[in-house]
Amino acid sequence: MFENGICSLLSRVVPEGGEATAPLPGNLRLWDDDARVLLRTLPAACLDRLFLMFPDPWPKARHAKRRFVHPEMLKVVARVLKPGAEWRIASDDPTYQAWTADVLAAQTLFDVPPPATTRPEGWPPTRYEAKALAAGRGPLYWSAYRRQVTADETA
Ligand SMILES: C[S@@+](CC[C@H](N)C(=O)[O-])C[C@H]1O[C@@H](n2cnc3c(N)ncnc32)[C@H](O)[C@@H]1O
Incomplete structure (x- = not known):
């Protein structure tokens, strides 16, 4: 439902193409609803x-x-x-x-x-x-x- 915002965030915290696999900062929690x-x-x-x-x-x-x-x-x-x-x-x-x-x-x-x-x-x-x-x-x-x-x- 709120994919655009999540994608925009991921594009800043993980390398291009690594959205599904790259490790996220340890103190980050995502909620996609x-x-x-x-x-x-x-x-x-x-x-x-x-x-x-x-x-x-x-x-x-x-x-x-x-x-x-x-x-x-x-x-x-x-x-x-x-x-x-x-x-x-x-x-x-x-x-x-x-x-x-x-x-x-x-x-x-x-x-x-x-x-x-x-x-x-x-x-x-x-x-x-x-x-x-x-x-x-x-x-x-x-x-x-x-x-x-x-x-x-x-x-
Ligand atoms: C006008 S945009 C602003 C986006 C961003 N905060 C900015 O300032 O660039 C509003 C955003 O809020 C999200 N949104 C609206 N209602 C929401 C809700 N109940 N929970 C989470 N996100 C919501 C929409 O999907 C959209 O991405």
Whole structure:
């Protein structure tokens, strides 16, 4: 389902032609299916950082449930992040930017400073970002920091 992204990654970490046989870096794990499924299977509070770089925007309102940034997904992401861990979200799509701002403003699981308008230091560039910039679109970059788990959440 998500072969393009996996192929693109493999082309960077193994020599040309060695995708099926070359050893991978020991600390790399690949998941070639829906990331939402993986997040639901991970143990609680196991991640220090999570990247959501230019998710598909699903701009039609009737498809909003498919957006990765979604009130239901916020709970899923919050569960796997350690307190203080950072969730990085980038988007160039105006509808998705407005949606993300609204969803993040309406939740209590993360502290979210205003988004940056240029890629913050330490964030990797992506292929999609380069296309967006070349097309004149302006990405926004959010860092959402997981708050301490409250008694309400554990109840
Ligand atoms: C707009 S592209 C951005 C790709 C890359 N992150 C970049 O910035 O260059 C969105 C990517 O997310 C993948 N994708 C969409 N929904 C996904 C999901 N639920 N789990 C894993 N990957 C997903 C798509 O297959 C596509 O490769």
